[in-house]
Amino acid sequence: MKIDQLVETAEAMVAPGKGIIAIDESTGTIAKRLGAVGVENTEENRRTYRELLLTTPKLKEYISGAILYDETLRQSTRDGKPFVDVMNEAGILPGIKVDTGAKDLAGFPGEKVTEGLDGLRERLEEYARMGARFAKWRAVITIGEAMPTDTCIESNAHALARYAALCQEHGIVPIVEPEVLMDGDHDIETCYGVTEATQRAVFRALYEHHVLLEGTILKASMVLPGKDCPEQASVEDVAHATLRCLESAVPAILPGVVFLSGGQSDADATNHLDAMNQIGGTPWPLSFSYGRGMQQAAMELWGKDPAANFEKAQQTVFERARDNGLAAQGKYGA
Secondary structure, X not given: OOHHHHHHHHHHHOOOOOEEEEEOOOHHHHHHHHHHOOOOOOHHHHHHHHHHHHOOOOHHHOEEEEEEOHHHXXXXXXXXXXXXXXXXXXXXXXXXXXXXXXXXXXXXXXXXXXXXXXXXXXXXXXXXXXOOOEEEEEEEEOOEOOEOOHHHHHHHHHHHHHHHHHHHHOOOEEEEXXXXXOOOOXXXXXXXXXXXXXXXXXXXXXHHOOOOHHHOEEEEOOOOOOOOOOOOOXXXXXXXXXXXXXXXXXXXXXOOEEEOOOOOOHHHHHHHHHHHHHHOOOOOOEEEEEOHHHHHHHHHHHHHOOOOOHHHHHHHHHXXXXXXXXXXXXXXXX
Protein backbone atom coordinates (compact mmCIF):
# COMPACT_ATOMS: atom_id res chain seq x y z
CA MET A 1 0.00 0.00 0.00
CA LYS A 2 1.38 3.40 -1.01
CA ILE A 3 0.25 5.37 2.03
CA ASP A 4 1.58 8.76 0.96
CA GLN A 5 -0.07 8.45 -2.45
CA LEU A 6 -3.42 7.51 -0.92
CA VAL A 7 -3.36 10.43 1.51
CA GLU A 8 -2.27 12.91 -1.18
CA THR A 9 -5.02 11.80 -3.56
CA ALA A 10 -7.72 11.84 -0.88
CA GLU A 11 -6.79 15.35 0.20
CA ALA A 12 -6.79 16.54 -3.43
CA MET A 13 -10.30 15.13 -3.89
CA VAL A 14 -11.65 17.46 -1.18
CA ALA A 15 -9.49 20.51 -1.92
CA PRO A 16 -11.12 23.78 -0.77
CA GLY A 17 -14.02 24.82 -2.99
CA LYS A 18 -13.83 21.70 -5.17
CA GLY A 19 -16.00 18.60 -5.50
CA ILE A 20 -16.53 15.53 -7.64
CA ILE A 21 -18.79 15.07 -10.64
CA ALA A 22 -20.35 11.61 -10.88
CA ILE A 23 -20.76 10.48 -14.51
CA ASP A 24 -20.69 6.78 -13.71
CA GLU A 25 -24.18 5.78 -14.83
CA SER A 26 -24.36 2.24 -16.15
CA THR A 27 -25.44 1.72 -19.76
CA GLY A 28 -28.96 0.86 -18.57
CA THR A 29 -29.25 3.90 -16.30
CA ILE A 30 -28.01 6.41 -18.85
CA ALA A 31 -30.37 4.87 -21.41
CA LYS A 32 -33.30 6.07 -19.29
CA ARG A 33 -31.85 9.56 -18.92
CA LEU A 34 -30.98 9.93 -22.58
CA GLY A 35 -34.41 8.61 -23.53
CA ALA A 36 -36.06 11.20 -21.31
CA VAL A 37 -34.43 13.99 -23.37
CA GLY A 38 -35.04 12.31 -26.74
CA VAL A 39 -31.51 11.06 -27.44
CA GLU A 40 -30.90 7.51 -28.69
CA ASN A 41 -28.78 5.35 -26.37
CA THR A 42 -25.85 4.55 -28.67
CA GLU A 43 -22.20 4.23 -27.69
CA GLU A 44 -21.34 7.29 -29.77
CA ASN A 45 -24.05 9.42 -28.12
CA ARG A 46 -22.85 8.31 -24.69
CA ARG A 47 -19.28 9.13 -25.66
CA THR A 48 -20.25 12.54 -27.05
CA TYR A 49 -22.23 13.46 -23.96
CA ARG A 50 -19.41 12.46 -21.63
CA GLU A 51 -16.93 14.38 -23.77
CA LEU A 52 -19.19 17.40 -23.28
CA LEU A 53 -18.88 17.00 -19.52
CA LEU A 54 -15.17 16.24 -19.31
CA THR A 55 -14.04 18.99 -21.72
CA THR A 56 -16.12 21.75 -20.12
CA PRO A 57 -13.86 24.84 -20.06
CA LYS A 58 -12.53 25.88 -16.63
CA LEU A 59 -14.17 22.86 -14.97
CA LYS A 60 -11.07 22.25 -12.84
CA GLU A 61 -11.73 25.49 -10.97
CA TYR A 62 -14.49 23.73 -9.04
CA ILE A 63 -14.12 20.00 -9.86
CA SER A 64 -11.33 17.89 -8.36
CA GLY A 65 -12.29 14.54 -9.89
CA ALA A 66 -14.82 12.66 -11.99
CA ILE A 67 -16.23 9.17 -11.34
CA LEU A 68 -16.39 7.28 -14.63
CA TYR A 69 -18.09 4.10 -15.80
CA ASP A 70 -15.93 1.28 -17.23
CA GLU A 71 -16.91 2.19 -20.79
CA THR A 72 -16.03 5.86 -20.27
CA LEU A 73 -12.61 5.14 -18.78
CA ARG A 74 -11.73 3.42 -22.07
CA GLN A 75 -13.13 6.12 -24.39
CA SER A 76 -11.53 9.09 -26.14
CA THR A 77 -12.56 12.48 -27.49
CA ARG A 78 -13.68 12.85 -31.10
CA ASP A 79 -10.05 13.79 -31.84
CA GLY A 80 -8.78 10.53 -30.41
CA LYS A 81 -7.35 11.72 -27.09
CA PRO A 82 -8.13 9.30 -24.22
CA PHE A 83 -10.46 10.82 -21.63
CA VAL A 84 -7.93 9.93 -18.90
CA ASP A 85 -5.30 12.09 -20.64
CA VAL A 86 -7.80 14.94 -21.04
CA MET A 87 -8.57 14.79 -17.33
CA ASN A 88 -4.95 14.62 -16.22
CA GLU A 89 -4.03 17.60 -18.39
CA ALA A 90 -6.95 19.53 -16.89
CA GLY A 91 -5.95 18.64 -13.32
CA ILE A 92 -9.06 16.49 -12.74
CA LEU A 93 -8.52 13.12 -11.05
CA PRO A 94 -9.92 10.07 -12.89
CA GLY A 95 -12.14 7.82 -10.78
CA ILE A 96 -14.00 4.60 -11.54
CA LYS A 97 -17.21 2.97 -10.33
CA VAL A 98 -16.41 -0.67 -9.53
CA ASP A 99 -19.56 -2.20 -8.01
CA THR A 100 -21.93 -4.16 -10.24
CA GLY A 101 -25.14 -2.88 -8.68
CA ALA A 102 -27.50 -3.49 -5.78
CA LYS A 103 -29.22 -6.89 -5.93
CA ASP A 104 -31.97 -8.45 -3.80
CA LEU A 105 -30.69 -9.61 -0.42
CA ALA A 106 -31.75 -13.25 -0.20
CA GLY A 107 -34.14 -13.88 2.67
CA PHE A 108 -34.87 -10.19 3.22
CA PRO A 109 -37.63 -8.99 0.85
CA GLY A 110 -37.32 -5.33 -0.11
CA GLU A 111 -33.67 -5.02 0.88
CA LYS A 112 -30.55 -4.91 -1.28
CA VAL A 113 -26.88 -5.81 -1.07
CA THR A 114 -24.32 -4.49 -3.54
CA GLU A 115 -22.34 -7.02 -5.54
CA GLY A 116 -19.07 -6.87 -7.47
CA LEU A 117 -16.39 -8.30 -5.17
CA ASP A 118 -15.70 -11.33 -7.36
CA GLY A 119 -12.74 -10.53 -9.59
CA LEU A 120 -12.41 -7.04 -8.13
CA ARG A 121 -8.70 -7.36 -7.33
CA GLU A 122 -7.91 -8.06 -10.99
CA ARG A 123 -10.19 -5.26 -12.23
CA LEU A 124 -8.58 -2.77 -9.86
CA GLU A 125 -5.14 -3.79 -11.08
CA GLU A 126 -6.23 -2.95 -14.64
CA TYR A 127 -7.92 0.31 -13.62
CA ALA A 128 -4.79 1.42 -11.78
CA ARG A 129 -2.72 0.77 -14.92
CA MET A 130 -5.23 2.80 -16.93
CA GLY A 131 -4.80 5.78 -14.60
CA ALA A 132 -7.69 5.58 -12.12
CA ARG A 133 -6.75 7.34 -8.88
CA PHE A 134 -9.91 6.64 -6.90
CA ALA A 135 -12.95 4.37 -7.00
CA LYS A 136 -16.54 4.26 -5.79
CA TRP A 137 -18.84 1.57 -4.38
CA ARG A 138 -22.49 2.37 -3.57
CA ALA A 139 -24.63 0.55 -1.05
CA VAL A 140 -28.35 1.29 -0.75
CA ILE A 141 -30.32 1.22 2.48
CA THR A 142 -34.12 1.33 2.31
CA ILE A 143 -36.32 2.64 5.10
CA GLY A 144 -39.68 0.89 5.43
CA GLU A 145 -41.72 -1.36 7.66
CA ALA A 146 -39.21 -3.35 9.74
CA MET A 147 -36.44 -2.05 7.45
CA PRO A 148 -33.54 -1.76 7.39
CA THR A 149 -32.59 -4.94 9.20
CA ASP A 150 -29.27 -5.32 10.98
CA THR A 151 -28.40 -8.01 8.42
CA CYS A 152 -28.82 -5.57 5.52
CA ILE A 153 -26.72 -2.88 7.19
CA GLU A 154 -23.96 -5.30 8.22
CA SER A 155 -23.86 -7.07 4.83
CA ASN A 156 -23.40 -3.79 2.99
CA ALA A 157 -20.86 -2.47 5.51
CA HIS A 158 -18.82 -5.66 5.13
CA ALA A 159 -18.86 -5.38 1.32
CA LEU A 160 -17.82 -1.71 1.47
CA ALA A 161 -14.91 -2.58 3.75
CA ARG A 162 -13.67 -5.44 1.56
CA TYR A 163 -13.87 -3.20 -1.49
CA ALA A 164 -12.01 -0.39 0.29
CA ALA A 165 -9.20 -2.68 1.40
CA LEU A 166 -8.77 -4.02 -2.14
CA CYS A 167 -8.66 -0.46 -3.54
CA GLN A 168 -5.92 0.61 -1.17
CA GLU A 169 -3.92 -2.51 -2.03
CA HIS A 170 -3.60 -0.99 -5.52
CA GLY A 171 -2.97 2.61 -4.45
CA ILE A 172 -6.54 3.64 -5.27
CA VAL A 173 -8.53 5.81 -2.86
CA PRO A 174 -11.91 4.26 -2.05
CA ILE A 175 -15.06 6.35 -1.85
CA VAL A 176 -17.46 4.47 0.41
CA GLU A 177 -21.09 5.37 -0.30
CA PRO A 178 -23.75 4.01 2.06
CA GLU A 179 -26.84 5.75 0.66
CA VAL A 180 -29.98 5.90 2.78
CA LEU A 181 -32.73 6.29 0.20
CA MET A 182 -35.28 9.12 0.25
CA ASP A 183 -38.08 6.78 -0.86
CA GLY A 184 -40.89 6.51 1.68
CA ASP A 185 -42.93 8.59 4.09
CA HIS A 186 -40.56 8.41 7.09
CA ASP A 187 -39.75 11.56 9.05
CA ILE A 188 -36.35 13.18 9.50
CA GLU A 189 -35.82 11.59 12.93
CA THR A 190 -36.19 8.11 11.45
CA CYS A 191 -33.72 8.96 8.70
CA TYR A 192 -31.28 10.24 11.34
CA GLY A 193 -31.41 6.99 13.28
CA VAL A 194 -30.92 4.80 10.22
CA THR A 195 -28.13 6.97 8.80
CA GLU A 196 -26.25 7.06 12.10
CA ALA A 197 -26.49 3.28 12.54
CA THR A 198 -25.37 2.70 8.94
CA GLN A 199 -22.38 5.03 9.14
CA ARG A 200 -21.25 3.53 12.45
CA ALA A 201 -21.45 0.03 10.97
CA VAL A 202 -19.43 1.10 7.92
CA PHE A 203 -16.61 2.64 9.93
CA ARG A 204 -16.53 -0.32 12.30
CA ALA A 205 -16.13 -2.63 9.30
CA LEU A 206 -13.44 -0.40 7.76
CA TYR A 207 -11.48 -0.55 11.00
CA GLU A 208 -11.81 -4.32 11.21
CA HIS A 209 -10.54 -4.67 7.62
CA HIS A 210 -7.46 -2.50 8.31
CA VAL A 211 -8.55 0.22 5.90
CA LEU A 212 -6.49 3.39 6.14
CA LEU A 213 -9.04 6.07 6.96
CA GLU A 214 -6.63 8.86 6.00
CA GLY A 215 -6.85 7.49 2.45
CA THR A 216 -10.64 7.03 2.34
CA ILE A 217 -13.51 9.39 1.46
CA LEU A 218 -17.10 9.06 2.70
CA LYS A 219 -19.88 9.77 0.21
CA ALA A 220 -22.82 10.42 2.48
CA SER A 221 -26.53 10.93 2.05
CA MET A 222 -28.03 13.90 3.86
CA VAL A 223 -30.46 13.40 6.73
CA LEU A 224 -33.81 14.11 5.08
CA PRO A 225 -37.45 13.15 5.55
CA GLY A 226 -38.81 10.70 2.99
CA LYS A 227 -40.13 12.14 -0.27
CA ASP A 228 -43.69 11.22 0.75
CA CYS A 229 -43.48 12.53 4.32
CA PRO A 230 -46.21 15.12 4.87
CA GLU A 231 -43.84 17.24 6.97
CA GLN A 232 -40.78 18.30 5.00
CA ALA A 233 -37.81 19.83 6.81
CA SER A 234 -36.31 23.28 6.40
CA VAL A 235 -32.85 23.78 4.92
CA GLU A 236 -31.54 24.62 8.39
CA ASP A 237 -33.07 21.51 9.98
CA VAL A 238 -31.52 19.27 7.33
CA ALA A 239 -28.13 20.93 7.78
CA HIS A 240 -28.14 20.60 11.57
CA ALA A 241 -29.40 17.00 11.55
CA THR A 242 -26.83 15.92 8.95
CA LEU A 243 -23.96 17.56 10.82
CA ARG A 244 -25.05 16.05 14.13
CA CYS A 245 -25.20 12.61 12.54
CA LEU A 246 -21.74 12.91 10.97
CA GLU A 247 -20.20 14.16 14.19
CA SER A 248 -21.71 11.18 16.02
CA ALA A 249 -20.56 8.48 13.59
CA VAL A 250 -17.61 9.60 11.45
CA PRO A 251 -14.00 9.59 12.72
CA ALA A 252 -12.27 12.98 12.69
CA ILE A 253 -9.21 11.52 10.93
CA LEU A 254 -11.14 11.08 7.67
CA PRO A 255 -9.85 13.51 4.98
CA GLY A 256 -13.31 14.62 3.89
CA VAL A 257 -17.00 13.97 3.30
CA VAL A 258 -18.72 14.45 -0.06
CA PHE A 259 -22.50 14.34 -0.36
CA LEU A 260 -24.69 12.68 -2.94
CA SER A 261 -27.69 14.56 -4.25
CA GLY A 262 -29.87 11.44 -3.91
CA GLY A 263 -32.96 12.62 -5.74
CA GLN A 264 -32.99 16.14 -4.32
CA SER A 265 -33.59 19.04 -6.69
CA ASP A 266 -30.48 20.86 -7.91
CA ALA A 267 -31.34 23.85 -5.74
CA ASP A 268 -31.98 21.80 -2.59
CA ALA A 269 -28.72 19.87 -2.92
CA THR A 270 -26.75 23.11 -3.25
CA ASN A 271 -28.60 24.98 -0.51
CA HIS A 272 -28.23 22.13 2.00
CA LEU A 273 -24.48 21.89 1.35
CA ASP A 274 -24.12 25.66 1.65
CA ALA A 275 -26.03 25.72 4.96
CA MET A 276 -23.80 23.02 6.46
CA ASN A 277 -20.65 24.89 5.52
CA GLN A 278 -22.04 28.14 6.88
CA ILE A 279 -22.53 26.40 10.23
CA GLY A 280 -18.99 25.00 9.98
CA GLY A 281 -16.90 23.66 12.83
CA THR A 282 -16.49 20.13 11.43
CA PRO A 283 -13.15 18.29 11.52
CA TRP A 284 -13.44 17.46 7.79
CA PRO A 285 -14.21 19.48 4.67
CA LEU A 286 -17.75 18.97 3.39
CA SER A 287 -18.09 18.93 -0.38
CA PHE A 288 -20.17 17.29 -3.11
CA SER A 289 -20.18 14.31 -5.45
CA TYR A 290 -23.29 15.01 -7.48
CA GLY A 291 -24.55 13.17 -10.55
CA ARG A 292 -28.01 14.35 -11.54
CA GLY A 293 -27.51 17.43 -9.38
CA MET A 294 -24.64 18.46 -11.67
CA GLN A 295 -25.87 17.13 -15.02
CA GLN A 296 -29.63 17.22 -15.39
CA ALA A 297 -30.09 20.79 -16.60
CA ALA A 298 -27.20 20.43 -19.06
CA MET A 299 -28.49 17.11 -20.42
CA GLU A 300 -31.94 18.58 -21.03
CA LEU A 301 -30.45 21.54 -22.91
CA TRP A 302 -28.08 19.36 -24.96
CA GLY A 303 -30.85 16.88 -25.81
CA LYS A 304 -32.91 19.57 -27.54
CA ASP A 305 -30.21 20.00 -30.19
CA PRO A 306 -26.97 18.09 -29.45
CA ALA A 307 -24.90 19.84 -32.12
CA ALA A 308 -26.09 23.41 -31.60
CA ASN A 309 -26.29 23.28 -27.80
CA PHE A 310 -22.97 21.55 -27.02
CA GLU A 311 -21.22 24.67 -25.74
CA LYS A 312 -24.35 26.05 -24.07
CA ALA A 313 -24.71 22.80 -22.15
CA GLN A 314 -21.06 23.04 -21.10
CA GLN A 315 -21.72 26.50 -19.71
CA THR A 316 -24.57 25.05 -17.66
CA VAL A 317 -22.24 22.35 -16.31
CA PHE A 318 -19.71 25.00 -15.34
CA GLU A 319 -22.38 27.07 -13.58
CA ARG A 320 -23.54 24.06 -11.54
CA ALA A 321 -19.92 23.29 -10.62
CA ARG A 322 -19.36 26.91 -9.62
CA ASP A 323 -22.51 27.05 -7.48
CA ASN A 324 -21.62 23.85 -5.65
CA GLY A 325 -17.97 24.89 -5.31
CA LEU A 326 -19.20 28.03 -3.56
CA ALA A 327 -21.55 25.96 -1.40
CA ALA A 328 -18.60 23.78 -0.38
CA GLN A 329 -17.16 26.94 1.18
CA GLY A 330 -20.43 28.26 2.62
CA LYS A 331 -20.38 31.15 0.15
CA TYR A 332 -23.25 30.27 -2.19
CA GLY A 333 -26.01 32.08 -0.28
CA ALA A 334 -23.89 35.20 -0.16
